[in-house]
Amino acid sequence: MTVRQDVHSSGIPVLCQSCEARHRGVCGALDPDQLVGLAKTSSRHSVEPGVELIGDAETIDSYSNVLSGVVKLTKSLSDGRQQIVGLQFAPDFLGRPFKAESEINAEAATAVSLCSFPKTAIERMMKESPELEHRLLRQTLNELDEARDWMVTLGRKTASEKVASFLLMIAMNIDPAVDLAANSATFELPLTRADIADFLGLTIETVSRQLTRLRTDGVIRIENNRHVTVDSLSRLEQRSGA
């Protein structure tokens, strides 16, 4: 693995090219000496869709940055009902500090590449570097905001509003430069219908029906079940209930 110790736009050195890509990377908080130490213990992986990254009640012994792809965080009830409680895009952080066990499953929703560090390395560094902990706090606060936004969607929106909200959310996360003025966007859906259902608290059939309706109403087009073109972001937004 090549370690690039160049400089983030903020002036903070970064560990690897991918980590500087967007706003939530964690590596950027470390100073050069720490980076060299961390680089020795870090490793890059690529995993296929469907691979479980962190198992429920498994011991967590590593943390990761998502470099590309989408990771779904799920929780399940004892009878198998499942809920996706978060989606991690690059360069989000994966792992729950200060807890030995995870109550959450993490699974690759698409092909995913990761940059992993042993838990001990990160935790030692967190003690030494307040800046790292600061970044982690910021990311955690962002995730909390997102979780609470989604609680409104889960608790108070109709099925069609849920699906519209979901498409809007994906469009913005896949391509941060989605322009409401341009009024159109195009992207690959990172989730299957079953995943979307688990994310929205619906069934596959309801998701499918709502997507069909958006299609026949001319708001979106879908090719190969995955490739989505939004022809009217504003109409999609109207339907999202915001």
Added chain:
Amino acid sequence: MTVRQDVHSSGIPVLCQSCEARHRGVCGALDPDQLVGLAKTSSRHSVEPGVELIGDAETIDSYSNVLSGVVKLTKSLSDGRQQIVGLQFAPDFLGRPFKAESEINAEAATAVSLCSFPKTAIERMMKESPELEHRLLRQTLNELDEARDWMVTLGRKTASEKVASFLLMIAMNIDPAVDLAANSATFELPLTRADIADFLGLTIETVSRQLTRLRTDGVIRIENNRHVTVDSLSRLEQRSGA
């Protein structure tokens, strides 16, 4: 206001008696000098149920510790549908660091007493004291866990499971010593039926019907609409879908 600079069980000095009460207080992170500085700018308030503490899109200029009572955090859709996205019990922290505006409403659900600090004071101290930021990170991670637990409830549980889960959650938060072995608990509901509905993504009527069913099934008793006695915590848990 009297400043008690005595020592937390962890050996960390605390600002005021109430803040050391449970596990999530923030004051405990400060050293004595900082405490004296903070004490000068802090103030204690008591507010009546229904009082709005932080308005949506209002500027946040202070942070608070909840000393007693329950604060509900809500988000609303433009047409008035509302969702409670969190409940803060003592000694939780109130306020969103690193953001000028709140997208959230905070309202006293019961009589509440607070210990407030100006935003500037806390933010300055956060820069100086990594321990404070560390505490904040821990609380934020806990809140994130809670939010994600609740997403499962909102997305995947039935109305009766939701109500059972809610009662269980309240029982444990009001009285951390709730003993599953003892199998019974008693507490005052901090929320009205309307609030419970907004918390669970249901209607008042559905909440009422489910409570009635729990009552006629002998799982709980309710006096004066507020005072709840759980006669069988294990039966309540069975119905919570966990």
Added chain:
DNA sequence: CCGAGTCCTTGATCTTCGTCAAAGCGACTG
């Protein structure tokens, strides 16, 4: 090219929960 497997769509029916309406129950007021 065929057959199996996976994922998605569509239709018919059923259930749960929301909506609408009315009435009960305290608490407070004049």
Added chain:
DNA sequence: CAGTCGCTTTGACGAAGATCAAGGACTCGG
């Protein structure tokens, strides 16, 4: 004490979404 107000309960009905069932579209391996 009657009257009002806020909160809750209960019932009748309807609608949104779940469930059940069937079939279509695409991929992969022979």
